[in-house]
Amino acid sequence: MFTVKEIFFSIQGEGAFAGRPAVFCRFTGCNLWSGREQDRVSAICNFCDTDFVGTNQDGGKFSKASELATAIDAKWPSEQPGKYVIFTGGEPLLQLNTELIDAVKALGFEASLETNGTLVAPAGIDWITVSPKMGAELVLKTGHELKLVYPQENCDPSEFLELEFQRFFLQPMDGPLQKENTALVTDYCNANPEWEISIQTQKLISVR
Numbered sequence: 001m002f003t004v005k006e007i008f009f010s011i012q013g014e015g016a017f018a019g020r021p022a023v024f025c026r027f028t029g030c031n032l033w034s035g036r037e038q039d040r041v042s043a044i045c046n047f048c049d050t051d052f053v054g055t056n057q058d059g060g061k062f063s064k065a066s067e068l069a070t071a072i073d074a075k076w077p078s079e080q081p082g083k084y085v086i087f088t089g090g091e092p093l094l095q096l097n098t099e100l101i102d103a104v105k106a107l108g109f110e111a112s113l114e115t116n117g118t119l120v121a122p123a124g125i126d127w128i129t130v131s132p133k134m135g136a137e138l139v140l141k142t143g144h145e146l147k148l149v150y151p152q153e154n155c156d157p158s159e160f161l162e163l164e165f166q167r168f169f170l171q172p173m174d175g176p177l178q179k180e181n182t183a184l185v186t187d188y189c190n191a192n193p194e195w196e197i198s199i200q201t202q203k204l205i206s207v208r
């Protein structure tokens with residue numbers, strides 16, 4: 001059984017594939033926060049900007065991987081090439097499995113994952129983005145893109161550079177200090193060119 005908050009077609013706003021059209025499959029639930037505001041202060045991850053609780057009208061429960069893959073495919077504009085699905089959350093690795101990856105690939109999709117890196121990923125994912133959270137053990141130490149929300153308490157980005165990723169992004173933490181955080185990220189990336197800036201462009205252009 002898969003529980004999905006929402007499935008929608010939009011533009012990837014962040015990281016290496018910013019600007020690429022994608023179907024987003026947002027799974028319900030996360031292992032680092034309940035998603036309830038009253039629990040935020042005591043959560044391991046407390047800066048989340050995503051609603052991953054329950055299911056929306058364009059989400060739901062799917063008993064089979066093939067059913068969920070069909071629902072994802074239905075969101076892709078017919079006739080448009082370059083099918084691309086991003087599994088996100090919440091924490092998608094609480095639910096994503098090889099069966100679902102195989103099912104979307106059989107429909108012609110490239111499969112991408114955005115994870116907090118605290119769980120092992122199944123095989124077959126084409127692009128893995130890991131976004132480590134301080135205070136949570138990082139289990140998934142290889143992938144394609146490491147995207148670090150910055151600043152975080154006790155976070156030294158240089159400690160991640162030894163890990164096996166193709167690209168390293170710093171993304172300003174959103175919230176009341178977003179402007180100051182963007183300046184911090186800019187300064188850090190200027191001084192440390194291994195790091196690239198990731199801006200949440202989906203917020204700038206007001207898409208999901």
Ligand code: SF4
Nearest residue numbers: 030033045048090116
């Ligand atoms: S790990 Fe990701 S989904 Fe979970 S609470 Fe943190 S930012 Fe939100």
